[in-house]
Amino acid sequence: MIEKHATTEDLIDYLHGELPPEADAGILAHLEQCAQCTALYDDQARLSESLRSYARSSERDLPQGVVASIWDAIEREERAPSSLQRLAAFLRPAYALPIAAVLVLGAFFGYTATHRAAATTTIDAAIYLRDHASLNSTMPFGDGASEPATLRSDESASDQQWIASTGTSVVAQDQ
Amino acid sequence: MRKISSALALAALVTATAGATPQASPTALLRAAIAAPKHLSYTGEVQVLRFGTQRSEAAIYRIEHRAPDLTRRWYLAPQNLYGDSVISRGETTYSIDVKRDRVIVAQDDAIDDQVAEDDNFAVLASNYNAAFAPDEQYDGRPVRVVVLTNKYTGQTTMRLRIDAKTNLVLAKETYAANGALSTQVRFQQIRYAQQIPAGVFDVPKGMHVVQGPSRGLPSSDLQHVIAAAGFAAHGPKYLPEGFTPVEGDVVDIKGIRTLHLLYSDGIRTVSLFQNQGASDIGFESYHASSTKIENHEAKYVEDGATTLLAWSESGLHFTLVGELSLGELEKIASSVIP
Numbered sequence: 001m002i003e004k005h006a007t008t009e010d011l012i013d014y015l016h017g018e019l020p021p022e023a024d025a026g027i028l029a030h031l032e033q034c035a036q037c038t039a040l041y042d043d044q045a046r047l048s049e050s051l052r053s054y055a056r057s058s059e060r061d062l063p064q065g066v067v068a069s070i071w072d073a074i075e076r077e078e079r080a081p082s083s084l085q086r087l088a089a090f091l092r093p094a095y096a097l098p099i100a101a102v103l104v105l106g107a108f109f110g111y112t113a114t115h116r117a118a119a120t121t122t123i124d125a126a127i128y129l130r131d132h133a134s135l136n137s138t139m140p141f142g143d144g145a146s147e148p149a150t151l152r153s154d155e156s157a158s159d160q161q162w163i164a165s166t167g168t169s170v171v172a173q174d175q
Numbered sequence: 176m177r178k179i180s181s182a183l184a185l186a187a188l189v190t191a192t193a194g195a196t197p198q199a200s201p202t203a204l205l206r207a208a209i210a211a212p213k214h215l216s217y218t219g220e221v222q223v224l225r226f227g228t229q230r231s232e233a234a235i236y237r238i239e240h241r242a243p244d245l246t247r248r249w250y251l252a253p254q255n256l257y258g259d260s261v262i263s264r265g266e267t268t269y270s271i272d273v274k275r276d277r278v279i280v281a282q283d284d285a286i287d288d289q290v291a292e293d294d295n296f297a298v299l300a301s302n303y304n305a306a307f308a309p310d311e312q313y314d315g316r317p318v319r320v321v322v323l324t325n326k327y328t329g330q331t332t333m334r335l336r337i338d339a340k341t342n343l344v345l346a347k348e349t350y351a352a353n354g355a356l357s358t359q360v361r362f363q364q365i366r367y368a369q370q371i372p373a374g375v376f377d378v379p380k381g382m383h384v385v386q387g388p389s390r391g392l393p394s395s396d397l398q399h400v401i402a403a404a405g406f407a408a409h410g411p412k413y414l415p416e417g418f419t420p421v422e423g424d425v426v427d428i429k430g431i432r433t434l435h436l437l438y439s440d441g442i443r444t445v446s447l448f449q450n451q452g453a454s455d456i457g458f459e460s461y462h463a464s465s466t467k468i469e470n471h472e473a474k475y476v477e478d479g480a481t482t483l484l485a486w487s488e489s490g491l492h493f494t495l496v497g498e499l500s501l502g503e504l505e506k507i508a509s510s511v512i513p
Contacts, residue, residue, distance in 0.1 A: 021267075021384055022384060025267065028265070029373070032373070033373075119453065121429050121455075122456070122457040123455070123456055124456075124460065125461055125463070125476055126460055127429075128446070128496050129478060129496060133481075134283075135437050135446065138292075139295050140205070140295055141347060141442070
């Protein structure tokens with residue numbers, strides 16, 4: 001637990017979930033006991049919400065003239081010779097054969113490498129069962145798995161990277 | 176969500192001290208039971224038994240809970256968890272692995288989602304009849320017994336023993352689709368406490384800190400979640416009566432982008448996972464059996480009340496998991512890509 005008062009910077013980082021876990025826990029414990037820091041935290045929370053509201057209210061469509069000029073530029077680009085057309089002009093018969101040979105060899109080795117890298121990933125059925133149990137625990141009177149998956153002794157920390165919600169941190173490495 | 180107002184805390188303290196108001200209807204009592212841990216502090220021992228078809232699991236832990244959201248569970252059994260503990264501080268959970276000298280920190284924003292809690296209770300209330308059974312004594316305390324019966328199947332799905340004075344759930348039994356007991360949770364040696372020292376919930380210092388799973392707030396906007404999957408995803412056209420879409424998420428499982436949709440009737444749930452590409456499902460820890468979903472080979476596992484069914488179709492890999500019979504899961508599976 002943090003004995004001294006939290007700085008404004010700490011509280012802002014805490015508010016946005018950017019502190020490391022230990023520091024995050026320390027701030028949480030401190031806020032529970034410190035009215036002064038809680039007031040500062042509430043101020044920062046209100047300020048963040050105000051900024052978000054302002055940003056939302058400030059969203060505007062682009063003026064029609066700007067949209068039209070963007071479309072004009074796109075059409076002009078399409079009328080100009082494309083990269084493919086320029087490439088075709090470059091591939092005169094004198095160069096075409098050696099370049100084709102290089103491309104064929106490249107495609108062969110590329111295909112082999114890609115298929116070696118894209119080996120099938122096996123997802124254990126237990127992962128689906130535990131993920132289901134995890135969400136099930138949010139239902140009324142749901143209690144999830146009887147044993148916390150994070151403490152199962154047959155798994156290393158790196159095995160625990162099975163779940164990672166979009167937009168949230170996905171870390172499962174020993175620090 | 177991390178904070179609770181001082182007014183609410185004061186009201187909670189008064190309620191805990193004076194004892195809860197007796198609830199006239201079973202539904203009102205259920206609502207009060209869900210809210211009880213937010214204003215009650217207590218200690219005790221909890222036994223969890225989960226009866227499987229191929230194996231059963233049991234766990235026993237000491238629990239210390241300080242309202243509204245500090246909880247510590249000290250595991251006494253099974254043997255491989257003895258001495259370990261889990262500290263929950265709101266949405267953050269610290270799993271203390273003594274043998275490995277490490278703390279695994281996990282975040283789950285859904286834990287304290289009041290809106291979702293209200294919605295899920297509404298789903299439960301619309302699909303289940305709640306009725307009082309005769310009052311009982313449990314572990315020396317008077318309890319009210321509430322039985323939840325599915326409105327469509329008429330089957331008893333859950334039985335709760337709720338402390339008549341505090342509204343805390345002291346025992347719970349759930350039943351599988353065939354009527355067999357599937358889980359039993361029993362609270363023993365409960366002692367209500369005015370105050371549990373905050374130090375009980377402190378995370379030990381000096382241990383190796385490991386960042387564990389992190390889950391954001393799942394979305395109830397399933398169309399938005401499906402669009403975010405990054406592939407042409409499908410949802411079931413058939414669901415058992417009372418089931419409704421609850422939430423969804425796009426998760427990364429071993430590097431495979433996977434869409435997870437959850438459907439529920441308030442007690443029973445079914446998850447549909449789907450992904451594409453080079454992945455398959457392993458049944459190393461289970462005895463899997465074969466079946467067919469239309470013309471596609473499928474595998475299934477029955478693990479107590481929970482059934483898992485996996486198959487591949489149209490370049491996508493699907494896995495259904497739910498507290499439903501194999502027959503029901505097969506009907507859902509057949510409707511995903513009719």
